[in-house]
Amino acid sequence: MCEKILYSKEQIKNEVERIGKQINDDYKDKEIVFICVLNGSFVFTSDLVREVELPCSIEFMQVSTYGSGTQSTGVFNIKKDISCDLHNKHVIIVEDIVDSGFTLYNLKEYIISKNPASVKIATLIDKPARRTCEMVTDYVGFVMDKDEFIVGYGLDYADKYRNLPYVGILK
Numbered sequence: 001m002c003e004k005i006l007y008s009k010e011q012i013k014n015e016v017e018r019i020g021k022q023i024n025d026d027y028k029d030k031e032i033v034f035i036c037v038l039n040g041s042f043v044f045t046s047d048l049v050r051e052v053e054l055p056c057s058i059e060f061m062q063v064s065t066y067g068s069g070t071q072s073t074g075v076f077n078i079k080k081d082i083s084c085d086l087h088n089k090h091v092i093i094v095e096d097i098v099d100s101g102f103t104l105y106n107l108k109e110y111i112i113s114k115n116p117a118s119v120k121i122a123t124l125i126d127k128p129a130r131r132t133c134e135m136v137t138d139y140v141g142f143v144m145d146k147d148e149f150i151v152g153y154g155l156d157y158a159d160k161y162r163n164l165p166y167v168g169i170l171k
């Protein structure tokens with residue numbers, strides 16, 4: 001199915017545990033609102049929140065992404081919004097991958113407009129080479145130096161391959 005496995009199930013598990021521990025340390029005595037960016041980050045979010053030993057709630061948002069191809073549409077569009085009040089809350093936006101940064105840049109601005117106490121970004125994969133928007137990622141599983149289209153562990157190509165337990169390069 002995949003030409004090459006880039007990050008194995010075990011490697012991903014280790015990174016998710018590491019990020020979870022880091023969040024437990026950083027947010028001691030605080031309550032977190034995780035925002036899972038659908039659809040891609042549903043797998044990462046569900047594994048990550050189970051490493052978190054602090055009170056937290058999990059919200060879901062869906063914004064415009066790549067459509068059915070591998071090119072960014074360049075349009076930011078909220079398809080599914082959150083209904084909770086983020087005022088004075090500590091928010092962590094959970095993404096599968098940050099590529100151009102366009103999606104997260106716009107999403108973060110939107111979240112900031114709701115006056116939270118803080119906003120951080122957790123992403124399983126960071127592709128900094130492709131960045132066109134200035135975007136700082138706070139918790140990162142893997143930094144990818146290659147510019148390849150990857151699938152698995154939530155990441156799709158035309159809505160397929162999200163169920164792969166590893167991340168691989170598509171044939």
Ligand code: IMP
Binds near residue numbers: 099103104155157
């Ligand atoms: P950005 O706005 O360019 O940062 O794109 C972010 C979104 O594009 C991610 O949330 C993914 O849904 C999608 N994306 C970017 N690169 C890949 C990839 O290599 N495989 C699958 N989806 C990707």
Ligand code: MG
Binds near residue numbers: 039096
């Ligand atoms: Mg996505």
